[in-house]
Amino acid sequence: MSQTFVPEVDPPPPSGRPAWWFAVRGDDLLVAVSAAGETAIPSPVDLAELGLAPIRRQYLGTLDGRPCWSAELPAETGPSPGMAFLGLRALHPRLPETVYGVAGRAVQIVAWDRDHRFCGRCATPTEGVPGERARRCPACGLTAYPRLSPAVIVLIERGEEILLARGHRFRGGFYGIIAGFVEAGESLEEAVRREVAEEVGLALGEVRYFGSQPWPFPHALMIGFNTVHAEGEILLDERELAEAGWFAHGTLPRVPPKLSIARRLIDDWVARRGHAPLAQE
Numbered sequence: 001m002s003q004t005f006v007p008e009v010d011p012p013p014p015s016g017r018p019a020w021w022f023a024v025r026g027d028d029l030l031v032a033v034s035a036a037g038e039t040a041i042p043s044p045v046d047l048a049e050l051g052l053a054p055i056r057r058q059y060l061g062t063l064d065g066r067p068c069w070s071a072e073l074p075a076e077t078g079p080s081p082g083m084a085f086l087g088l089r090a091l092h093p094r095l096p097e098t099v100y101g102v103a104g105r106a107v108q109i110v111a112w113d114r115d116h117r118f119c120g121r122c123a124t125p126t127e128g129v130p131g132e133r134a135r136r137c138p139a140c141g142l143t144a145y146p147r148l149s150p151a152v153i154v155l156i157e158r159g160e161e162i163l164l165a166r167g168h169r170f171r172g173g174f175y176g177i178i179a180g181f182v183e184a185g186e187s188l189e190e191a192v193r194r195e196v197a198e199e200v201g202l203a204l205g206e207v208r209y210f211g212s213q214p215w216p217f218p219h220a221l222m223i224g225f226n227t228v229h230a231e232g233e234i235l236l237d238e239r240e241l242a243e244a245g246w247f248a249h250g251t252l253p254r255v256p257p258k259l260s261i262a263r264r265l266i267d268d269w270v271a272r273r274g275h276a277p278l279a280q281e
Ligand SMILES: [Zn+2]
Pocket: 119, 120, 121, 122, 123, 124, 137, 138, 139, 140, 141, 142
């Protein structure tokens, strides 16, 4: 499958040619699974060919020149023969990075379209806006765009160690790094300092941008930072965290999987320190 995605909003005229269909049921995506276990996005001309009747569909753009659609399937839809419904976490190792990015986009656009059919101010049914990824109320003009929730995530270094923490709700009992949603009126750097102060009671040195990652669970944008410990001992917010501590390279516990920017930050630290890459998946 291709590696070039071009986002667009207004669909092209019907061509009778195959399209990539990112069909979503709940939070799961319909994929074709070959006898050899290879996973691919289905590409019929229309979902009706697969016996599927979507509730709504959204044009996403083109992948290597071929149109891409997202579609919302009814909750009772079963997988067609040779197909399966898989969540985004399970799909990450099974799809090329670009295709995975479109899949995350599709899941978010489907959820946004479903959840903004009525105006949040006056409850009138909303309408699509040509040329924009937006829904507008014809009565009061309120316009809804796909929601993104910015969240900061930060790797804190102290000498040869990094701070890792385990939340009560973390999947699989692994340790992660400090993260949290940005509040209204806050800069990203202020959010980093506030989250770290709240969760582990530490003051930080310079906060430097690392990179970002869409995190469609369900609509976060993770913004990663590097920083260093300035002062303070760990004082745990026990409502959020079960444990937190300083770990050197040789003593790292189980860390987040490669899917996450948390892991990219940790892997980057390992590489900068000249250590061997982590063997963990
Ligand atoms: Zn309205």
